[in-house]
Structure formats: C-alpha cells, structure tokens
Amino acid sequence: MIVEPGRSTEFWELGPALAPGDPFSFVCAGCGDCCRKRRDLVLSGYDLYRIARRLRLSPRIVATAFCKSYIAPQSCLPALCLTPDPKTGNCRFFEGSACAIHEARPLACALYPLGQSIDPITARTEYHAQLPLCGACAGDRTLQDYLEDSAILDRAGIDARWAVVCTQISKQLLDAGGAAHPHFMTAVRRIERALYWDYDLGDEFYPQFQQNTADLMPLLARILSA
Numbered sequence: 001m002i003v004e005p006g007r008s009t010e011f012w013e014l015g016p017a018l019a020p021g022d023p024f025s026f027v028c029a030g031c032g033d034c035c036r037k038r039r040d041l042v043l044s045g046y047d048l049y050r051i052a053r054r055l056r057l058s059p060r061i062v063a064t065a066f067c068k069s070y071i072a073p074q075s076c077l078p079a080l081c082l083t084p085d086p087k088t089g090n091c092r093f094f095e096g097s098a099c100a101i102h103e104a105r106p107l108a109c110a111l112y113p114l115g116q117s118i119d120p121i122t123a124r125t126e127y128h129a130q131l132p133l134c135g136a137c138a139g140d141r142t143l144q145d146y147l148e149d150s151a152i153l154d155r156a157g158i159d160a161r162w163a164v165v166c167t168q169i170s171k172q173l174l175d176a177g178g179a180a181h182p183h184f185m186t187a188v189r190r191i192e193r194a195l196y197w198d199y200d201l202g203d204e205f206y207p208q209f210q211q212n213t214a215d216l217m218p219l220l221a222r223i224l225s226a
C-alpha cells in the first residue's frame with residue numbers, strides 16, 4: 001500500500017527509500033502549495049476517525065460532507081478521498097494559509113513531502129522523499145527526527161495494520177470474483193461499516209478497528225460464498 005505526497009501542479013518523483021538515520025533536514029516553508037490544487041487525498045479509516053473527532057461529527061457525516069466514495073479499481077475495496085473546494089480547487093480545510101484541522105490532518109499531509117509504502121505481508125514501512133523537495137533545509141537532522149516531529153511514528157503501527165488488513169480483505173473479494181460477484185455490493189457495504197463507519201468517537205480507534213475487522217472476516221466469507 002502506497003501513500004503518495006501528490007502535488008498536482010508540478011513534476012515530481014519519489015526518491016530512493018530513506019533509512020531512519022539518513023540525513024533529512026527538510027523544513028516546511030509554510031507556502032501552502034501542498035494544500036492547493038492537489039490530487040485527491042485518499043483517507044484511511046483512521047484518517048476519517050481523526051477528522052471526525054476533531055470536527056465533533058460522525059465519520060459518516062464527515063464523509064458525506066467532505067469526501068467522495070468510490071470502489072478502488074485494483075483492490076475492489078471501498079475507498080474515500082477528500083474532495084476539493086469547488087470554487088478554489090484547494091483542500092476544503094485550507095483556510096487563510098493554514099490547515100484548519102492541522103492536528104488531525106490525514107497521513108498523506110503529515111508525511112508531506114514524504115511518500116510511504118507498506119509491505120502488505122510483513123508490514124515493513126519505507127519512506128521516500130518527493131523530488132524536487134519543497135521547503136528549506138536546516139540543521140543536521142535525520143528521517144527519524146522528522147517522523148518523530150510529525151507524529152507519524154505515533155500512528156505508524158495503526159497505518160501498517162490498516163495496510164495488512166485491507167490487503168487481506170481485498171484478496172478475499174478478488175478471489176471471489178470481485179465486482180462480478182452477485183453479492184459484491186452487499187460485501188462492500190459491510191466492509192465500509194467495518195473500516196469507516198462503525199466507530200464510537202469516545203473510544204480509541206485501534207481496538208474498534210480490531211473488533212470490526214475480526215467480526216467482518218467470517219461475515220464476508222458467508223456473503224461471498226452465498
């Protein structure tokens with residue numbers, strides 16, 4: 001599973017994988033370009049939960065108001081992305097020159113200008129810098145410093161588990177024929193609930209995710225074997 005940084009208006013590519021101790025002295029210059037006219041921002045269930053908690057709205061209401069839902073063509077999984085402001089084309093949470101939900105911003109935003117890839121079997125996570133790098137360089141800092149400062153390491157375990165579980169669910173769907181299965185949409189609706197909707201914002205995300213997906217797997221097997 002790959003999270004790309006995704007500036008839309010410039011040519012960019014991802015550099016080689018960085019090790020935790022590698023130099024990475026990037027400092028954000030606050031220009032806001034990563035919030036303007038960017039490609040769709042894909043949200044994980046944890047991203048949605050965090051935004052919902054920040055806005056004090058249910059995950060379903062946040063998704064209805066700010067997101068587009070679709071079926072990801074390769075995985076056949078239900079997916080969500082933030083839709084841009086129709087007037088400006090910028091992210092809807094970009095206010096003035098700052099992010100209105102900064103502490104709850106999605107993983108792709110917290111990572112920026114890094115991309116992340118997670119091996120769906122081993123959960124090994126790699127980070128790649130977007131080239132050319134935006135912002136400025138300052139100090140004698142490492143990738144590990146950046147990941148700690150951006151609070152990415154605080155959520156890395158959840159993000160890795162999300163990638164592994166989504167891969168397992170996708171395999172179950174694809175092995176059953178994917179969108180051609182007669183009960184595909186029933187399965188999709190049940191997966192959406194487990195991954196995105198059925199979360200009490202008063203409780204932590206991860207135990208609910210574990211329970212939801214543990215309940216989902218046998219149910220999915222029954223739906224897809226019918």
Ligand code: SF4
Nearest residue numbers: 035091093094099109
């Ligand atoms: S969520 Fe915040 S950081 Fe991410 S694109 Fe929108 S305004 Fe920018």
Ligand code: SF4
Nearest residue numbers: 028029031032034134
């Ligand atoms: S991360 Fe880069 S593009 Fe985004 S505000 Fe900072 S310097 Fe600008």
